[in-house]
Amino acid sequence: MKIALVDDERIYLDEMQKLCLEFAAQHTIQPEIFRFSSSEDFLKSWQPGFYSIIFLDIFMKNGNGIETAQKLREGNDNSLLVFLTSSSDFMPDAFSCHAFDYILKPITRSRVFQVLLDAQKLLPGNSRYIEVNSNRQNIPVFLSDIQSAATDAHYLDIHLKDGNLVRTRMTASEFLKLTGEDCRFLVINKGLILNMDYIFNMENNSCIMTDGSRFPLRIRKAKELALTFRQYQFSQLRQEQKNKGWNT
Incomplete structure (x- = not known):
């Protein structure tokens, strides 16, 4: 599962990464996490369909999350979009971009886990694995x-x-x-x-x-x-x- 975290505040990048890794460990998922501190940095390396799920902050100093989401959809990117925001006022605009869900700040473990659990049901199950002992x-x-x-x-x-x-x-x-x-x-x-x-x-x-x-x-x-x-x-x-x- 390839996860993109886009937020201009390091505290939220750190927290989201920590929770995503914790969820992955509990659900035997092998994640690849990519961090970006701005929409601009994210779009520079973005390729349609590369990420399974994208967590995108709406309010950033250098770039608007909704505008970034619109560019993704215009580029035929079918990744699951989850907005991170301190206010639900922009949700109508967010869901016009076919957002999968949103998470209100401050971020909580239970909310992130619920979103990831719901996303896991939609995503192909090719990232889950088990560990078995063979030949020691x-x-x-x-x-x-x-x-x-x-x-x-x-x-x-x-x-x-x-x-x-x-x-x-x-x-x-x-x-x-x-x-x-x-x-x-x-x-x-x-x-x-x-x-x-x-x-x-x-x-x-x-x-x-x-x-x-x-x-x-x-x-x-x-x-x-x-x-x-x-x-x-x-x-x-x-x-x-x-x-x-x-x-x-």
Whole structure:
């Protein structure tokens, strides 16, 4: 997750960076934070779509946050915009720029966390990761890279999209707890977990993956599993449409 912080007061840049890092640590997100003390500095290095979320101060000595936001939208930048402001008087102007949200100063931990949590639901989940111990080393594994996870005695084999295998001493329930009950991961059989982003279809009590591999569904729950998969597909489609509509 690439986060831009644009504010001419260092105290707020420091506080926002601290809270963003704290949130990321709690939600297993790997953030990249970029700080700018003026709109001018920000626009010099700005590229459309580079940032996932932009926290933009409205009142700055050198540059108006709303004018900066308008330039972003004119440049077809679909990043989530969150305004930082000491007054809510300018909110109508702010939301005319299709702002995602705003945070009133003084900044509070609970407010920043809530905005980040809401933003996380809209953003692609490719920044979240877990750490597992494999061959006596702690290895970060991005959730978006995991195709499947299968238990083998006291071990769990985590298959990645690039074909690599990460083997760790872990149960299926421990894995699900690590992922934070991420809705992408579906238990289709005893000790067998699939990432629904890599499921192509479910038919004849089997799950067909996008790479052509097949896994057996738990027969008694085949219909329930197929329904869960269809609901996930529908929710993803709605989210994509919502994201497109938000930025038009």
